[in-house]
Amino acid sequence: MTDVPTGARHVLILGGTTEARRLAARLADEPRLRVTSSLAGRVAEPRLPVGEVRVGGFGGTEGLARWLCEHQVDAVIDATHPFAGTISFYAARAAASVHVPLLALRRPGWVAGPGDRWHHTDSLAGAAALLPGLGERVFLTTGRMGLAAFAHLTGPWFLVRSVDAPEPPHPPRMEVLLDRGPFTVAGEAGLLRRHRIDVLVTKDSGGAATAAKLTAAREAGIPVVVVRRPPVPEGVPVAEDPAGAARWLRTVLG
Structure with a gap:
């Protein structure tokens, strides 16, 4: 002390x-x-x-x-x-x-603006339920602790970004990107293009450090599933x- x-x-x-x-x-x-x-x-x-x-x-x-x-x-x-x-x-x-x-x-928390295609839900399970109708290549930025909610989804491919490596259970078709913000709009836009992402899943954590992905998704016309905070x-x-x-x-x- x-x-x-x-x-x-x-x-x-x-x-x-x-x-x-x-x-x-x-x-x-x-x-x-x-x-x-x-x-x-x-x-x-x-x-x-x-x-x-x-x-x-x-x-x-x-x-x-x-x-x-x-x-x-x-x-x-x-x-x-x-x-x-x-x-x-x-x-x-x-x-x-x-x-x-x-x-x-x-x-x-984050607030949707003109051009945003946000779909709100109250849980990770709710986010998983929305995905089949929104896209097939998912950028999942909800952290490593909640991947079990998506483990039953065998169709979509997931790009999972987290600070530390996730542990099972997790989706069978998955690539892990270990990284920590802050992120830039240009960097996020390039990531979406390289991985052909067609839907983003995020928690409404708020703040500027990880908000660039929302701007990149808006500019790319990609829908975003937003999990409301408790x-x-x-x-x-x-x-x-x-x-x-x-x-x-x-x-x-x-």
């Missing part, structure tokens, strides 16, 4: 996103704060934020509540990926049980950027 001044308020950032890293950097120069960033440990070589970092799960709601008490946490900011729903609900229940204020930091737990306030999260901290910590 790094040296912190006596009486510093302890802030836990549930991280793993660009916004979480930016928030940790923003708070690093606050002398009255001690900031710990927590990463789930699902990525082999994560981009680490500045300051204290812990890696791994907490053991569910009770484990997280216990950690908050043992480490005297004064505020929690859930800056996990918009689709990391389980930890968000653990955090909401744990923070409420030990009376620690909690904020969700969520980047805004809701933030009821009653949890939301900030859309690190500046808003910092303002919330000033309010709740005084």
